[in-house]
Amino acid sequence: xxxxxxxxxxxxxxxxxxxxxxxxxxxxxxxxxxxxxxxxxxxxxxxxxxxxxxxxxxxxxxxxxxxxxxxxxxxxxxxxxxxxxxxxxxxxxxxxxxxxxxxxxxxxxxxxxxxxxxxxxxxxxxxxxxxxxxxxxxxxxxxxxxxxxxxxxxxxxxxxxxxxxxxxxxxxxxxxxxxxxxxxxxxxxxxxxxxxxxxxxxxxxxxxxxxxxxxxxxxxxxxxxxxxxxxxxxxxxxxxxxxxxxxxxxxxxxxxxxxxxxxxxxxxxxxxxxxxxxxxxxxxxxxxxxxxxxxxxxxxxxxxxxxxxxxxxxxxxxxxxxxxxxxxxxxxxxxxxxxxxxxxxxxxxxxxxxxxxxxxxxxxxxxxxxxxxxxxxxxxxxxxxxxxxxxxxxxxxxxxxxxxxxxxxxxxxxxx
Numbered sequence: 001x002x003x004x005x006x007x008x009x010x011x012x013x014x015x016x017x018x019x020x021x022x023x024x025x026x027x028x029x030x031x032x033x034x035x036x037x038x039x040x041x042x043x044x045x046x047x048x049x050x051x052x053x054x055x056x057x058x059x060x061x062x063x064x065x066x067x068x069x070x071x072x073x074x075x076x077x078x079x080x081x082x083x084x085x086x087x088x089x090x091x092x093x094x095x096x097x098x099x100x101x102x103x104x105x106x107x108x109x110x111x112x113x114x115x116x117x118x119x120x121x122x123x124x125x126x127x128x129x130x131x132x133x134x135x136x137x138x139x140x141x142x143x144x145x146x147x148x149x150x151x152x153x154x155x156x157x158x159x160x161x162x163x164x165x166x167x168x169x170x171x172x173x174x175x176x177x178x179x180x181x182x183x184x185x186x187x188x189x190x191x192x193x194x195x196x197x198x199x200x201x202x203x204x205x206x207x208x209x210x211x212x213x214x215x216x217x218x219x220x221x222x223x224x225x226x227x228x229x230x231x232x233x234x235x236x237x238x239x240x241x242x243x244x245x246x247x248x249x250x251x252x253x254x255x256x257x258x259x260x261x262x263x264x265x266x267x268x269x270x271x272x273x274x275x276x277x278x279x280x281x282x283x284x285x286x287x288x289x290x291x292x293x294x295x296x297x298x299x300x301x302x303x304x305x306x307x308x309x310x311x312x313x314x315x316x317x318x319x320x321x322x323x324x325x326x327x328x329x330x331x332x333x334x335x336x337x338x339x340x341x342x343x344x345x346x347x348x349x350x351x352x353x354x355x356x357x358x359x360x361x362x363x364x365x366x367x368x369x370x371x372x373x374x375x376x377x378x379x380x381x382x383x384x385x386x387x388x389x390x391x392x393x394x395x396x397x398x399x400x401x402x403x404x405x406x407x408x409x410x411x412x413x414x415x416x
Contacts, residue, residue, distance in 0.1 A: 038252035039252060041313075042305040042309040055091055056091060058089075059089055059091065065093045065094050069094060075386075079386045080382055081111075081383060081384040082097075082098060082365075082381050082382030082384070083097045083300045083380075084096055084380050085300035085303070085304055085377075086379070089376070092304075095113070095300065099384070101271065102281075103281065103384075112271060114270070116257060116268070116270075117273055117298065117366065117382070118297055118362070118366075119297065119359055120365075121358065122366045123291070123294045123296040124226045124341045124357060125368070126306075126341075128226075128342070130233055130244060130249060131229055132321070133248060134237070135160075136316060136317060139236050140236050141160065144160045144232075145159055150199055150203065150231070152203035155202075157215040157216070159215075162215055162216055164225070165328040165329070166220060167215070168215055169217065170225060170228070171222060173223065173224045192288060192289040194290065195231045195241065198227060198290055199228070199231050219328070219338060227292050227293045228292075230292020230293070240262070241291055242262050253309050253314070255305050255306065258299070259297050260291055261288060261295040261296070262289055268297065274383065275384075276384040278384070281363075285362050288362075294359065300379045300381060303379045306368075324340040325355055327344060327350060342356070342357055343358075353371070354370070356368060356370065358389070363385050364383055364385075365387070367379070367392060371396075376399045378396075
């Protein structure tokens with residue numbers, strides 16, 4: 001049967017005030033959930049033919065599929081190169097692949113369902129859930145400071161809570177200190193810095209406090225927040241970020257085509273795509289081995305498993321997952337907001353009507369957009385820079401039935 005106790009049920013939880021996380025001793029069990037239970041939670045629904053036909057009639061699946069096809073074809077004509085999956089109430093309405101994984105290989109490397117794309121900032125959703133899992137297990141607290149794990153970190157007053165919600169005030173490491181990193185920390189034998197190198201850079205260079213904002217003063221989106229969170233995960237668990245995410249999320253959920261960029265697993269290279277700016281292939285970036293803020297590669301199919309896992313209350317207790325979808329940036333009026341690792345479009349009650357995250361990194365464009373109320377998800381992964389990935393309004397109108405006044409009136413914004 002169709003699950004109704006997942007993200008849709010969270011809306012009622014979100015309406016309550018002062019949701020608090022529990023870090024009791026029994027919460028350790030959350031990390032020890034059986035892999036079988038998690039995988040079953042993320043699996044396709046087992047519907048009878050009659051049940052599937054009933055759902056398809058209920059959501060007008062055939063007509064929606066035709067309209068989605070027309071919209072996606074417009075994106076392809078505008079230069080979209082990538083994979084798409086759209087589903088509602090567990091029924092895949094539309095799935096297709098367009099273009100090449102490597103342009104220089106031509107038709108020998110056309111995109112397939114298992115083609116792996118760099119998720120860019122969509123990776124932050126995994127880092128956020130991993131952090132919340134550790135909080136449930138009592139291994140982290142929302143009020144832990146960075147100094148608890150990195151005593152020499154020069155900026156004080158920043159907690160895990162502020163990192164999750166982009167309220168730390170930390171500048172983006174990839175921009176603010178780019179020249180200093182490359183001049184002072186470049187090593188020929190290890191030319192690409194890791195999270196550990198970036199954290200060491202902060203402790204050694206100790207950039208002046210004037211270079212960043214006051215912690216907690218306001219929302220300021222920065223990749224540094226999630227790079228630091230991934231580093232904290234490593235300290236709290238004694239594992240690399242890659243090891244922890246693989247063991248506690250990818251493998252248990254059956255996401256066998258999903259990898260962190262730093263992996264040594266050769267299966268990662270099977271159907272791995274390259275990123276392009278127009279038709280020019282982009283080489284490995286200086287910061288490609290820095291993870292947590294980006295760095296996860298996945299497929300549309302595995303991201304559909306990720307959506308089902310969130311929707312099925314697989315990974316976290318409902319009240320914990322609800323924390324990720326509480327709006328936390330009200331300095332500016334508007335429908336857009338941010339929780340813990342997820343962006344939101346709010347309704348008139350300031351509750352999430354739509355939850356999403358997009359991303360851009362070196363030719364890759366990604367979008368993961370879902371409706372808790374109407375139980376649909378839009379997944380678009382592209383490996384040639386193309387802004388149509390972020391234009392979801394037409395698709396949302398189709399999935400909403402074209403009648404909702406709350407459909408987004410502007411595109412989801414691009415972030416790294």
